[in-house]
Amino acid sequence: MKNTLAADLGVQLSTTANRLGLTLQGNADAWRAYAAERMLHLSTIVGEAGYGEALQAEAVNVAMRAAGSAVDSADALDREIIGTIAGGLAVGARALAGA
Amino acid sequence: MRHTTLGLVAIVLQLLAVACAGVRARETALMPVMAKAWSTVVAGAVESGVVAGKLPAEQTAEQVRAASTAMQQALDSGDRYSVRAVDWTSLRQVALDGIAARAALPASGGGIGGGVAMSLVETVNEFDRNHTKLLLR
Numbered sequence: 001m002k003n004t005l006a007a008d009l010g011v012q013l014s015t016t017a018n019r020l021g022l023t024l025q026g027n028a029d030a031w032r033a034y035a036a037e038r039m040l041h042l043s044t045i046v047g048e049a050g051y052g053e054a055l056q057a058e059a060v061n062v063a064m065r066a067a068g069s070a071v072d073s074a075d076a077l078d079r080e081i082i083g084t085i086a087g088g089l090a091v092g093a094r095a096l097a098g099a
Numbered sequence: 100m101r102h103t104t105l106g107l108v109a110i111v112l113q114l115l116a117v118a119c120a121g122v123r124a125r126e127t128a129l130m131p132v133m134a135k136a137w138s139t140v141v142a143g144a145v146e147s148g149v150v151a152g153k154l155p156a157e158q159t160a161e162q163v164r165a166a167s168t169a170m171q172q173a174l175d176s177g178d179r180y181s182v183r184a185v186d187w188t189s190l191r192q193v194a195l196d197g198i199a200a201r202a203a204l205p206a207s208g209g210g211i212g213g214g215v216a217m218s219l220v221e222t223v224n225e226f227d228r229n230h231t232k233l234l235l236r
Binding site: 038041042044045048049050051053054056057058060061063064065066067068070071072073074075077078 | 119120121123124125128129132133135136139140201206210211212213214215217218219221222225226228229232236
């Protein structure tokens with residue numbers, strides 16, 4: 001029974017890891033696209049009054065987007081782990097009920 | 100059966116130990132970046148709004164400046180509950196009005212170009228999105 005439980009949890013964790021990998025990749029792609037978009041904007045306003053301020057602003061914009069993506073990924077990880085725990089508890093409950 | 104139960108409990112406890120990644124990411128990644136955004140861009144935009152007289156109803160310049168300082172201190176402290184205590188909605192409007200006021204000034208008077216103003220507004224909007232995210236959990 002213990003082996004079955006471990007195998008079931010192993011399958012769930014593997015599935016979680018695969019799904020999380022896709023989530024992380026998706027976030028990284030979105031973040032890179034945002035950085036490119038902001039760089040393009042900067043390239044169109046060279047020479048404007050306060051350009052230095054725009055450089056600083058866009059640096060923190062990209063940093064904030066990256067940090068926000070990290071939070072999204074972490075939240076996705078948490079959701080997957082909670083789901084795995086719930087699945088594991090269900091498996092355990094079934095195993096214990098049949099013991 | 101007792102061993103199986105204990106094993107299951109151990110697995111659950113191990114999983115729960117790492118199931119607070121979102122909170123850690125907010126405190127160790129998001130808040131420091133938001134603090135940097137505040138000190139380099141948003142606080143200046145708020146001050147521009149105060150100087151331009153774009154104050155929220157029934158608030159003095161001193162109160163708005165105090166709220167701006169409180170936000171910086173809250174972000175620096177890493178305490179999300181302190182951030183929640185600051186009225187970001189009012190500060191956000193003052194910041195946006197401050198950017199618009201500077202965009203209307205001539206360059207010789209401290210004014211900024213339209214594209215630069217867009218960058219500053221994007222900072223305020225990105226800060227706003229992350230502010231919501233910060234307080235979600």
